[in-house]
Amino acid sequence: MEHAYLHLLHLLAGHPEWTLTVVFLAAFLESAAVIGTFIPGSTAMFLAGALTGTGSLSLGWALACAIAGAIAGDGLSFWLGSRYKSQIVKRWPFSRHPEVLEAGYRFFDRHGAKSVVFARFVGPLRAIVPVVAGMLGMTPLRFYAMNVLSALLWAPAHILPGVVFGASVLLAGAVSFRLVVILAMLVGSVWLSYRAAALLISHANAWSSAAGRHLGSWACRHPGPLGRAARRMLDPNAPDASSVLIASLIVLVCGALFFGVLEDVVTGDPLTHVDRSVYRFMQSVRTPWGDTVLAGLATLGSTATLAALIVTVVLWMLWERRWRTIGYWLAAVVFSQLLIFALQFALQRAAPNHLMTDAYVFPSNHVAAAVIVYGFLAFLLARRVGMLEALLVVTASMLIVLVIAFAGVYFGRYWVSDAIGGAALAYVWVAIVGLTAIVRHPQPPPPRRWMPAIVLAVVLASMGTQSGLGMMGTPQDMAPQPLSHVTREQWTVSVWQRLPCYRSDMGGDRKEPLTLQWVSERESIRRQLLGEGWVEGTELTPHSLLSLASPDVAATALPVLPKLNNGVPSSLVFMRPGGTRDQRDVLRFWPTGYAVDNGTAAAPLWVGAIAHERLSHASWPLNILRIDKQVSAFDTRMKPAEGLDTALVATVSCHGVPVSLLASAAQ
Incomplete structure (x- = not known):
């Protein structure tokens, strides 16, 4: 599933003109007279923003296409109103639903030229007010001034939330791809429900009145059981x-x-x-x-x-x-x-x-x-x-x-x-x-x-x-679970096999290999890695968050994304610069619940994973780090142990994954 998702993003990134064409057409059709009432252009804007947030689409081009489509759609509606002033009221659907034009007249009469801007954000009126403006003789210069202003406000208002959503999906993907799917389905369902509800509410009175007239007429012509059932449905005392x-x-x-x-x-x-x-x-x-x-x-x-x-x-x-x-x-x-x-x-x-x-x-x-x-x-x-x-x-x-x-x-x-x-x-x-x-x-x-x-x-x-009455007492169950003590021989012979070979996300999907098992105290690991050029991972601070949108930033300045292993967040996170300014190595450790005893002292056992991340410039204005899948087993296994006050106890194979068993000198 994850590979299919990444393949889809890669396909869209390789053919951005498809998406940009859809953005232009959606914005154009949503603003066009009559049909704009039924076209969910806002949904297309949101999806375009989501693709921008994942780095698959240029934000500038998406905004430009949306603005151009909105201006063109309103312009077409204005031209139709100016060109066919007296004939529009006789054409469908205005001939069947004159109340639609009447609502546009009232709105334009109340707000004047500003109604072109306001109506852009009101679904039922978005495609009607420009027609009314043309019918009432609004000058083209004044109309297009309002038209351009409304498009400049409307496009970012609908695309930028999608950008935020796309970026959050990317962040969630660092934790679990299943979270991405759930988040996408949740937001998509809410958004589509909102659009469907808005469409139903805006047309409910007209549709229900028309349906009631047709059903009543049909019921009068059919006195049988179906007709009686229809009359019961039209009964005001019915549920x-x-x-x-x-x-x-x-x-x-x-x-x-x-x-x-x-x-x-x-x-x-x-x-x-x-x-x-x-x-x-x-x-x-x-x-x-x-x-x-x-x-x-x-x-x-x-x-x-x-x-x-x-x-x-x-x-x-x-x-x-x-x-x-x-x-x-x-x-x-x-x-x-x-x-x-x-x-x-x-x-x-x-x-x-x-x-x-x-x-x-x-x-x-x-x-x-x-x-x-x-x-x-x-x-x-x-x-x-x-x-x-x-x-x-x-x-x-x-x-x-x-x-x-x-x-x-x-x-x-x-x-x-x-x-x-x-x-x-x-x-x-x-x-x-x-x-x-x-x-x-x-x-x-x-x-x-x-x-x-x-x-x-x-x-x-x-x-x-x-x-x-003191009935809000908190449960007294926060005491940490004691570590299971094993000997060094037990660890190297059997215990290491009980630990997972790969990191698992919240849904159990297999992620990067856990190529390190290290017996040491937390402070000892921290001191040794800092001494070898590693630095502690950048936390989520206002400065590091702003760096996500910086046009020129080093990979090491970006925050280290959170990652979970079976729901447990990494307790130790370190990074160091890679071969270029756009690369970095990230090393994460998770507790295992075991402590290895050498006869005189015991130290906790950690599992660790190293990832080589590369900055994707094509994703700007959001700086996105992607894991480089080309890291060799040799680099993954040996780099963390070079020069440290740590002994390489053994190298084992965990279902084909080379795992280094490390222990500090005290162990």
């Missing part, structure tokens, strides 16, 4: 079709997600490797202040807080006399918890941190309970407040669930897949309960705009009470 559709999609998507995770857990798919890597990473970055903060946030999902919210919801529904809603909800809670306990007993999956819990953890009933309580509460509130308040309520509910799940993974109460499985299963039940409530009570409930404030007060009061 909200959009709410039913959303609930059904949640059931399908979350159900598929749950069964997918279940299959991975049962079969031992690489997802379980991600679980272990994430847990090791969380334990490696834990700090006392982080424990305190997350322990406080975890009370959002504590039994006391959830119980307080359940009581609040029950009293609320009793006050509204919605007895069936309470029954459906409690039945879903009980059934989901019974199903979760049955699955936990069948799979018998232990928690990563046995000190936190001795219960089985897949799927996580803790996360599931939080989803059912907060998810159902969000459903009730969203139907009783305005659209903006509903969006905020749903967003807050999802963020709270994420915080609760993250805190559990951080402390080792359950694995990542346990949290995902529990959340997916619970969202299915929340959607089913919501769907049942909508069908049973299709009429909108009475507004309760003050209820979100009451719910917030209940949550804060519960958290404050738990804080006052």
Whole structure:
């Protein structure tokens, strides 16, 4: 997969004219009259920016093509409006949807010449206002002044976020290619969802009115069963079709997600490797202040807080006399918890941190309970407040669930897949309960705009009470795991074979070879390498981050990208200049959990990997370092040991990878 990704980037980098042509056409068509409303040009701009961030495309040329396409598209729309003033209103689609032109008239009347600039950032009006400007007789000089200004603002606003995303993908690739895929899918899904939602919202009224007229006309001509079904759909007292559709999609998507995770857990798919890597990473970055903060946030999902919210919801529904809603909800809670306990007993999956819990953890009933309580509460509130308040309520509910799940993974109460499985299963039940409530009570409930404030007060009061009673105590499990002591003979005979031959990323993908095993204290390694010309890796500082965009920078001035081995970050990082100013060698070490005892003293055992990195000038304005795959085994094996106060104990072959076993003189 990684090779295919790199091949794609190489192909695009070798034929940038293809991408630049797409950028120009996307910007042009999005600004053109009529069709611009349906062309997702912003998505193409974002993707072009992502390619720029990975060094596959020139930022200057991408901006130039986007600006030129936007100016040309608006210019065409303006010309059409000027040339066919009286005939446009008689042509499709304006003849069928005159409200589109009316919206453009109102916008232009309100903002005047500035509307050409403002409309560029408003999807439904982007391709209409230039037409209106031409129809109303705006002078070409004034129009093109506004047109050029709007294009100069619009192109960077849509391309630069993609540049940041592309650069972050490149940085994530240093840790794990699977993270690149997940990050790309996440951002792509959010972006496409945003574009689809914007398109639907901008055309929803016109489309729904037209569809309603056609469906009503068809239903009147067909008195049979299908006609009766169509008339029921048009009944204003029928359930909200959009709410039913959303609930059904949640059931399908979350159900598929749950069964997918279940299959991975049962079969031992690489997802379980991600679980272990994430847990090791969380334990490696834990700090006392982080424990305190997350322990406080975890009370959002504590039994006391959830119980307080359940009581609040029950009293609320009793006050509204919605007895069936309470029954459906409690039945879903009980059934989901019974199903979760049955699955936990069948799979018998232990928690990563046995000190936190001795219960089985897949799927996580803790996360599931939080989803059912907060998810159902969000459903009730969203139907009783305005659209903006509903969006905020749903967003807050999802963020709270994420915080609760993250805190559990951080402390080792359950694995990542346990949290995902529990959340997916619970969202299915929340959607089913919501769907049942909508069908049973299709009429909108009475507004309760003050209820979100009451719910917030209940949550804060519960958290404050738990804080006052000292119930936010952090887990006392941060003591470092003791090292496993082995003798030098055991290390050279068998223990070295237990250690991996290659570095593994978060998803278990094999990376560069681990060609060093070094027995020494941390300070001893640092002192010896510094004495041989190595320097400690550049940290992520404002100065080093600015160097990423410097037109003339040495490779050693750039920050050393983070790398993980099975979720554990490198504890020691060193670098030294390479053969030229654009090259450098990077040496990283990870702990192994072993200590080698020579009879009088013991020292920790480290595994290390060396990489030769080369600066890619073709990627400017972002300086990107790429690993040179041509480093020979001899260089990789011997350079770190030359001249050091270290003995080369042995050279072994780990599945074809030459590994140097090193030990300091004291060992």
